[in-house]
Amino acid sequence: MIKLQNVSKIYRTKTIETVALNNINLEIAEGEFLSVMGPSGCGKSTMLNIMGLIDEPSEGSISIGPNTIKDYNGKPIAKFRNENLGFIFQSFHLINDLSVIDNVELPLLYRSGINGKERRAMAEEALTKVGLKNRMKHFPGQLSGGQKQRVAIARAIVGKPSIILADEPTGNLDSVMGNEIMDILLDLNQNDKTTIIMVTHDETMARKTNRLVRLFDGSQVS
């Protein structure tokens, strides 16, 4: 489903060149739950961002399904992200001024053909899935870390994307809440057949996934 071919990412300044990813070749099958591990700065998040089409490789190519991505800017790629990809961030990135339901609705705002009522119904359905329907009128500031991450998951799945990219989704949570979030992700993967790529530092969480990829200094080591 996702294919990285000879992907490298190099950050260049006038005086220094930093290789963040070095010639990565990786294929992820549809419905797979893949975890990516490695020490800090090894390029995990960079790889996730490239797979999420929010960053551009310096070299190599990426294909998602039948589409080989050529243009990383503009409306078509924004539409593609909106319809196919969902993001979960370590620090949630909820909009504090919007209620839980409004946060969850956000991806649907950029999808044509869905009216306000349908949006609300889809957002409620997503919140029900993560067990937070009773909190939909609350604001992020009124929620615990685990609840915030569940809202972020609801936002990621509301548009029914085929791929979810999670960047250390349990990194800011204690083990109990981390496990709760992991259970939700596993459920999405097993029951909804959603492809999930998760960056994590937690070996225990990584072991629960189908496959583990390890990176070191920008290169894939296993």
Added chain:
Amino acid sequence: MLKNYFTLAIKVLSRRKFFTFISLFGISFTLMILMLITAFFQTELGGQAPLGKKDQLVYLDYITTFKQFQDTIPEVDSTMIDGVMRYDTTGYRYEDSGRSISRGPGSIKFWNTHMMDIPFVKSRTIYMSRQSFDIFINSNKLTFSSTFTDGDFFNIYNFKFLAGAPFGNQQLDNQAQVVVLNKEACKSYFGISEGNFEEAIGKEVKLDRKNYEVVGVVDRVNNSFGFLKSDVFIPYTNAAPEVLNRERFNGSFSATFLAESANKTKKVKEELVKRSKVIPLPNPEQHDQLEYFPATLEERYAWTIMGMDKPEECYKYAIGALVFLLTLFFMLPTLNLINLNISRIMERSSEIGVRKAFGAHSGNILFQFVFENIILTFIGGVIGFILAYLLLNTINGSNFLNGTILSFNYQVFIYSFLICLGFGILSGFLPAWRMSRVHIVNAIKNNQL
């Protein structure tokens, strides 16, 4: 989507109270000042009675007669003799710098002998409004300002007559002792209440030991033109003999010419200037040149404020200054908003990153922030409307402008509001455009939401 943007806009505005206050203050204050300025000019030059024919009017307030001559310039020479400074004051030189000049309104003789039959002129009036009369009624002192004029005055200036009619040129020629009063003078002199001005017609007013019959009562004039605001209008043939019989060109009367049509005012001005070149001066030994600068209503208005020689130049400078000030007034909230918007939008860079990650393209981001600015401008507009309304009412109530009543001009408000909105959009567009192009990963890394 708009509801989401609206909710967010209101939330952000209420969260950033100081920013919101500064922005709203800029917008509403600008609108209020603009409304005040336009209301003032609308009242002064808007064309309501008696300036209904304002576009056809050409004014000649002052004439100048002069003679250029050689002047003697004394020269002082100094020399040190035996340690003492000696001065020779007997030297002099000649220079063409001397000018004998006389400047002021014209005499009746000047107007009636030399300034009749000007091409493209439909009608002409002369008037003098220097004299005021002290009147004692029941031990109360009233002071009436006056305008001595002719019958054409009321044809050129369409006063609203509340009772009676104007005097005509026949009454002028017959030296009829008749007057037209303004309604305030009528009320204070006769004690007549509003709506009963007919009672004053035919009654007598005693001015400077002469009795005048009231033939008309006019409504108050809502501008600052002194000769139109007089309490009493009298045929000029009743003026003092020294005023009437003055032989010199300089006298006490100004003139207004009514052009045949609005597009003939320029021609009238040109004809008037042409005429100045051919009028023979009565005493060329003293003054051998005549000069004056005819002006339209707007030019005359600018001239009364700026006081330069040429009304046309005054008008150009006044318009330039006005445009400059208005631009500054509009730019003030715009620059302020741009500045505040940059920091406000930068703070929300993470939100922009998240929105883009979930499918927003640059256009969506741009629209969102511009929409927020439109909301802000709209709120500022409503506050500006209320402030302008209150300010105009306060000024009118306090008689601050000496009886001039300023009216709220809704059309101007809408135009001003649209301009403000334009600047509001612009001020949101620039920073939003910049931020909409920020790389998603960099935007998300900024962890503030």
